[in-house]
């Protein structure tokens with residue numbers, strides 16, 4: 001794959017490895033590896049080769065199981081708030097390369113390496129969730145190595161349906177006691193450890209002393225995760241997604257839409 005070019009299926013230089021994963025590379029040398037299983041980003045490395053995403057050593061890397069690590073896509077249900085399996089079926093399905101990607105331009109082709117994926121429901125999926133949709137996902141690396149995911153869900157037959165959705169991102173951090181989150185102070189959150197009871201966050205930046213499993217409602221579009229030991233800050237931006245979740249020990253930030 002050449003620098004800054006598209007890694008979509010139409011690009012003859014698209015980087016594909018033996019497992020069918022797509023490799024993105026930015027001009028700065030950052031990389032991302034995207035598995036068609038789950039449409040999941042399974043690795044994101046900066047220009048020094050440091051892995052920025054966490055993958056559990058117990059992760060099962062083979063379909064049809066969901067892989068615990070990277071950025072699983074939760075759809076059409078986030079968590080257990082519905083009748084489907086936890087976090088929905090999208091993370092357990094094979095996605096396809098999307099040749100059409102209607103509505104998204106390629107005008108930034110000089111500065112991004114990207115792949116367009118699509119998921120359509122199987123007959124089996126429609127038995128448990130009888131709705132017609134196309135889920136298009138664009139994953140791109142900017143020239144500086146920033147990772148971006150854009151999701152678009154289209155109602156194919158016009159019959160209304162509702163869904164919830166999240167990027168269940170597993171960030172790689174050092175000792176959790178060295179990690180601080182800025183941007184969620186004073187917000188309300190639902191505590192998954194006590195039947196989604198609603199509380200209000202107190203105090204300054206958030207630190208971790210024990211198990212945490214929360215969804216922060218109406219969170220700001222930018223939050224920061226500061227890792228003092230690694231001297232690294234993740235700046236997480238979202239757009240069009242109201243909430244942010246976090247869980248320790250598997251620290252992840254699923255901005256979610258319900």
Ligand SMILES: O=P(O)(O)OC[C@H]1O[C@@H](O)[C@H](O)[C@@H](O)[C@@H]1O
Nearest residue numbers: 066068079086087192213214247
């Ligand atoms: O094990 P899974 O299905 O990948 O889910 C991981 C975590 O997902 C979070 O959203 C849940 O709040 C946690 O309770 C859960 O452990």
